[in-house]
Amino acid sequence: MTWTFYLVKNAKFHNGDPVTAEAVKFSFERTLKLKKGPAWMLLNVLDPEGIEVVDDYTIRFHLKKPYAPFAAAVPWWYIMNPNQVMAHEENGDYGQAWLRDHEAGSGPFKIREWKSGEYYWLEAVDDYWKGWPHPDHIGGYIFKLIREAATQKQALLTGEIDIAEGVTPEDFDILAQTPGIYVPEYRGWTTFGIKMNTKKGYTANPMIRKAICYAFDYDALIDIYGGHAILETSPFPTGFKGYVDLSEWMYRQDLDKAKQYMAMAGYPEGGFELEYVYVAGLEEERQIGLVLQSCLAEIGIKVKLVPLIWPEMVARGAKAETAPDLVAVFVTPVMNDPDAVAIQYHPMSEGAYYYMHHYENPRVTALVDKARVTVDWEERAKMYDEIQRIILYDAPEIFGMLYNRRWALREYVQGFKFCPMRMTSEIDMYYLYIDKEKLPPK
């Protein structure tokens, strides 16, 4: 219920002001009042009045009710300098307009040049209060927006850029063989699954959902990713906090079983059509759709592939009445706490893209509610164990795979550190340094 944080005393904002408990209180209050960004994480458990400044370097949070993931949520709440922000306030906007192109932080980098939609140029804070992990740390970086995957690759090959994140799987393979470039590869926590509408249509019948799960060819997923992926072994990402290995219970292709379940559902010959929705332009998702099409043909189910743009897909999936029968979705847990995955199977997620299955099991709902207010980890872990087993049994989706995270870097860029928690392909620039011996001759 109560969390007390002791702040380091040497932390400074970029303009030299100290990072105090007052600044922390201001930053949390600001987000709670604006109801934007990460506000959803704590809106229901923290009121602005619940934040207490004990002294300059001690801050205490009094939660309205116990909330186990609190510590995992806090890193998302950016601390900003109230003096700078409020000096640029317009019409009570808490400095929102100003902050679009400025910053008021205390991190290792600050803005040098900011061209929204083009590039963001940041430079290192030389006397950064925490110090730098390497003497040859980068002096800054330019975050350049290049939307076209082929262009990213060309730019890396010519040395126009030093790091590329959005290259196609085939091109990553090629780049890994290219002299002067290396491709670090790590297991991520982003899961791919095909959500099934559990409320409406044929897929509302759990027998049919199981038949589909048994008909699908899981190895094809790994092939489509050229071997750079592993199959899910639980509804939770492999290795995630609270994850249990359910390998022996996972659905794997077994057409006999699939046919048995179809018979139990009352459709021994199949004879109906389902819709598979995926994001238009995502080639891998289209290929997975083709696999699904040929697999389900074996049990008499026709599959229609429907590419939609992302906004349209999310809008359709928001309600059970319009949600597609089958829909391809990647999900990355947003914080390092099992709650972030468990809520994806809780009706409180109604409307969110990861809830397109509209799955509702009273037992799971009750367990998720209980686990998030339980402080003792041992006790929580047991609940998450049960949650994973029930979800798997109910089969609200085809549990797919976790693909590997890859980047392509020029060899002289060293110090790369992986963190599976990141939403997309962010890199912690703080640890990067330049290996001068590997620099190309000028």
Next chain:
Amino acid sequence: MLNYILRRLLLLVLTLLGLSVLTFFIARVAPTDPARLAAGPYATEEMVEQLRKEFGLDKPLVTQYLLYLRGILRGDLGRSLRTRHPVTEDLGRFFPATLELVLFSLGFAVVLGIFLGTLSAVYHDRWIDQFVRLLSISGLGLPPFWLALMLQFLFATIFRLFPVSGRLSFGVTPPTPITHLYLVDSLITGNWRAFVDSLSHIILPAISLSFPALASIIRINRADVLDVLNKEFITSARAKGLPERVVIWKHMLRNALIPTTTMIGLRFGWMLGGTVLVETVFNWPGIGLYGVQSAIYSDFAPIMGVTLLIGFSFCLVNLLVDLLYGVLDPRIRYV
């Protein structure tokens, strides 16, 4: 004359009004929820609702449209949900880049197209004509997207003659903004480094963008010149003993230019649309790229802004082309 221009301007307003109605309602036909997207995947219903209110998306469609029109009259095109900037501000930043690219490409296509077209007509059925025909047919046939990728791969990655993407290299300070067109501004201010750098950036995208236009200008111009070639006034000019150079480039060309001018006007509009593909490949920071991104996010205000701006430019250029007829052919008068 003045009357004519006024009438055309009035028509332009009506056209844009129609365009705005179409775009506004077509964009909203797709069942999307932009506020939910902008609020983020985990936002609570309360947060989404607040954003919906902030951007006026909670009001009935017709009201939203009328509010939008009222905004336009005040020079306000709404705010982008994605960049959170006013659309006028975003367009002001991205449009000069597109305009520079289109003007440069058009200039390239016009000069080269008229030259090659005339040459092709004068030497018709000789090897020059055959070669130019090959060029123009491939120009019409090759998809610009593919051509852009190929040019990029060949001339930027393999031969390294030009940069892969962007409008200016890092470390090169953009010229002092006067017209906001880098090439022009750097010339005016004598900033040679910026001039050479932006020139090297614009060449590949400009070739990709201008190729279809170049092809059609060559074809039209060739046909027109061939047509004029046999007219009596040409024979009389030759009979007067004028040098062939003057006969071709002055007497003949001016008379052949009218259909070509129409084509140029139309091509300008096509090019504005073509920037969507070319800007994506070359990462050119213009309204094409901005429009695509907005469409992907169902970000209504910028979609409207980009469409209206392109529509407005298209109409304006066509008006200019019509007025140019009068200059090219003194027989044409507007009343």
